[in-house]
Amino acid sequence: MSLIDIEDLRVGFPRAGVEAVRGVSLSIEAGECVAIVGESGSGKSVTARTLVGLTGPGASVTAARFTVDGRDALGFGARDWRRLRGRFAGLVLQDALTSLDPLRTVGDEIAEALATHDVVPRAARRERVIELLDAVGVPEPEVRARQYAHQLSGGLRQRALIASAIAADPPLIIADEPTTALDVTVQAQILRLLAARKATGSALLMISHDLAVVSAIADRVLVMKDGVIVEEGETGRVLARPRHDYTRLLLAAVPSAISRGTRLSTIAAGGIALRTPLPERTVDHVAPILEASGLTAVYGSRTVVDDVSFEVFPGETLGIVGESGSGKTTVARLVLGLLEPASGEVLLGGEPWSGIPERGRRTRRSRIQVISQNPLGSFDPRYTVGHLVAEPLRGASSGSGSRRGAPFGSGSRRGAPASWRKDRVAELLDRVGLPADVAGHHPRRLSGGQRQRVAIARALATRPDVLVCDEPVSALDVSIQAQVLDLLAEIQAADGTAMIFISHDLGVVHHVADRVLVMRSGQVVEDGYVDEVFFLPEHDYTRELLGAVPKPVSAGP
Template sequence: MTVNAPTGGTVLTAADLRVSYAGREVVHGVSFELNEGETLALVGESGSGKSTTAHAILGLLPEGGRVDAGSVRLGDLDVSGWSDRALRGIRGPIVGLVPQDPVTSLDPVRPIGAQVEEILRLHGHRDRRRRRARVLELLDRVGIDDPDLRARQYPHELSGGMRQRVLIATAIALRPRVLIADEPTSALDATVQRRVLDLLDELRREEGTGILLVTHDLGVAADRAQQLVVLKDGAIVEQGASADVLAAPSDAYTRQLLADAPAFVTGFRRPEAPPFLRDAAAVAAEDPYAIVAEGLVKEFRVKRRESFRAVDDVSFRVRRGTTHALVGESGSGKTTTARLITRFQRADAGTIRLDGEDVTGVSGEGLRALRRRIQLVYQNPFASLDPRQQVADIVAEPLQNFRVGSKAERRERALALIDRVALPADLARRTPRELSGGQRQRVAIARALAIDPEILVLDEAVSALDVTVQARILELLASLQAELGLTYLFISHDLAVVRRISHTVSVMRRGRIVEEGATEELFRDPQHDYTRELLAAVPGRAAERTAEPAAALTAALTGRALS
């Protein structure tokens, strides 16, 4: 079936779109228009209906989903009610899709060139030589270096950013007038995210492509979209020009999304001067540092005798009761450093002191005792909790492992911790699969607190969460720190989140710390080119409001760029 692409004006119209699953309506009368050369962002939390709306347009709803009412028009062409076979004719030539996860979207056993070429073959491009040339042209167009080599490689041999570019190359192969990008950068580092979004912007400007951008991140939408549609519980609560919506949101939900988005936070955490700075006697009597790392080195063997240095002469100090962030892109060494601090891995060189005690070489019972003092909260609450256990048993497990209290006392302690992390008591009998992502992460935090640790290491602990859930978890962490005097080592690739939670920062690149200091100082006056690049990549900074200058932190909490 031959379908003519829409030309000029409006390229996509959704009118009163209603979608249901198993008879339950989940999208309620959604309407919007996307113009040629424009980006329209569908914004909302998980479950808001934004991805369902996008998939309904393409006729790609999962089993049980159906469009009950409304219409979808591509230019002047009404595709409402088309069969799946008919819709296949427009997927690619008229509408392209960039899915969220390149890991699951790419075939791991086929070279990427063959995967990009497939869409050309399926849509009637018979000449194999021309298909091959078009693949190389597309890979070059999306900024992949050495296309001839990359076309022969497999997905696992490419970085996350490169894999996402492959998906974009596939989506634009047939020069569609509409591109639907479903959370295309949510799993990427800030600098890689910026490059991918820059590429989409280029396509919009140069090709006149209309882009429907599905995102939970208002910072991304603010930077990239000309129009915003805000969804909540399957219904539109606000829509309009991005500048107007951001400047004067009319709906309370939009205002909440703006307040929770890390990109729009303008203040900094300013810890009170600890006792040792207020009292000369205390200065002499106690070590102010909960964590001191000096000259840490960690190498891994790869390909026979070659070695890769993941951590290279890393040193930093964390004052008791404060939050120190290790920031960097994937592969910078921040997670390996965290695993050295927690002693899940042994450093090849350097020393680690916790509250003045050298724990670099502890083993056996000494290492077991260390586990009571320092606990780790993982990135993925879906994978770090036992799906078969009830929440109360998960939280109480560390107490059982360390033989603390009787069974009744452990359960009482677990219930108290569940309450402390602001979860309802009836969740204690549920399993993780019955909880939301934010609730699961609260359970993980409660479990980490069970044996009264002094230090929590949080490894990308909020990166998998929506911005509103993320904001609530960060508020919880701040309140627990104030109540319990906890020290946090916060691992993140997201400087916007770091700004919200940390007092001090170390920026890591290729296994080394390139800059460190107080968070406020680093944001206001970065000294290293790489730090400036990371800050420039933070979504929403173009719309960031200027905060009033704050009082300087104490000299003891500041640092400067390192060579």
């Protein structure tokens, strides 16, 4: 008997006028791992939550057949659903920091699942909680049970979340992006843990945007787009011989060593995804535009960046990889002159950039710009896109250095004429592939990919020599990531901009970077040309990172 057997599932949110799921059929057998892969808005999470009746208020759910645990769930009331939740299916969401109640101890959260379904007598709950934490590989379970989610590392709290989902020993685990917020090595551990659960006979429904993540563990893959399943099949077959163009595009959009020098956004035609080459990029090896030597940064008594040195030449891309807490972002802050190094120095265009008063940097700030992971957070929410992109233009055109005074003067007096700015904004938006009328919109109304384009347009406004990109595509879907990476590559080829590209994603860095620094605990453990470092790693840590990257069965373009 199937655990889940659904035919023609439709989920709509009539109030918002959205039909999120349109005719999905899905069955899950006991002990089987099924994965639903799709991008944000594809309806994959809605589908998963509908299986436990958590679609949310105001949703309309219909299906030709909706059997859960052998019973017809179409007539289920709130009590029927509650009896199934936790007992029949456990839910694991992304990022346990927000998915576990931050005000309650981890142990209390797990005990709640035990208490709700009376799994063990009250007196035995504590003991069972500790057994569960132990079973998911949490060291010192007695101590951890008394701690709060924020006191645990990302990996440990994700394990704790899994412990709470399996507390009532459900035959099915629904994991919705369970590893998305995690570092690669931690992600590999969590995937191993889920695989171990599966080995003990538990069925698993994995929801992910990442084909590579599910490929190691799923028996079957369903590819979902716009509320419809476009392709379905045995994992190895889907990855090796995708039948639907969308699956091909998804696979081709994943950056890796193979994709270097070509565009990631491809045109699927006649059953193959065509990669087109990127424009030729030249690196000017005469003089570095940015030099960092012996950089050290200290927060309190902790050394977060320890003796880091590198140089970047015009037109070159330097990748920095490492896990969270390795000091990557602090390096970015040092390079941007937002943080003074405790020792060491930064030279921009051969002139001192660190260790000088801010006044000496201000006029040169336009030469180095930043693109961050979360553009929305770096935008003033009250500004329109046009205003945001124009902002650096004011500073740049009035920044002839000696001119001061009239700080509150009208815009046209301070900078260039308003009409010139308007033209320039339209030109910049056009360059990043946005229509000119976006200038009047507020960034909140844009999609994630459009926002990142706005951030790029703003960074380009001053024609910088150096672009510092701190996890610029980490929050984006793979197809949007492909477009943004292509855009950055084209801009770099045209302008000869130097780039420092920080990412935890080794595939992205291998795709974009010429040279790479591997950072761990504030130190550079290995550096060199990206092919050498990634194909012939010398340091154990680099090997560990590379080994943890989930590898899909190559689709081959």
